[in-house]
């Protein structure tokens with residue numbers, strides 16, 4: 001199946017685009033949701049996390065204690081690598097098994113931090129599509145959605161790739177910034193969708 005990595009900074013409109021593509025027949029694999037399910041009670045990553053970080057890393061329900069682990073990895077790059085070393089292969093396997101049973105026109109991998117792990121994802125994608133938005137507009141949207149302070153949103157954004165880094169990795173760009181209404185966004189999504197169907201058709205006839 002044709003594989004498209006969809007990414008965008010927080011508040012860019014990536015989830016909105018994923019929904020519009022799903023409505024057009026794409027199979028959407030949500031990397032964040034898969035990742036969360038690995039660290040929920042009974043999740044596949046729980047035993048390895050307990051092994052590597054101790055019982056304190058698991059809460060009373062048996063899920064990974066997110067706030068504790070956030071603190072741990074925030075302070076210590078080695079611990080962050082250790083956690084990633086546990087999660088990344090499991091996320092990869094979960095994405096593969098979700099892909100194996102997908103039935104849509106093409107596959108959308110919805111991956112917020114795709115560009116941050118480009119070396120891992122580029123080889124397995126046919127295309128990378130970036131939902132692009134001015135940083136000021138990202139802040140405004142996330143604030144409106146979550147009520148976080150400007151500082152808190154800016155801090156999250158500082159842990160993500162820059163707008164330029166994302167654009168440099170893109171085969172397709174869906175601009176969804178200032179001045180773009182939902183109707184205009186839908187029109188842009190329709191255009192990339194039709195382009196992908198054309199590319200898939202060409203690939204099949206080769």
Ligand code: ADP
Pocket residue numbers: 008009010011012013014015016017141142145176177180181182185
């Ligand atoms: P992401 O998944 O990239 O964080 P979302 O798709 O959740 O972004 O969009 C962030 C917020 O901005 C949501 O509340 C969404 O409804 C809103 N939004 C997205 N695109 C637009 C747009 N073109 N105009 C106005 N609001 C938008």
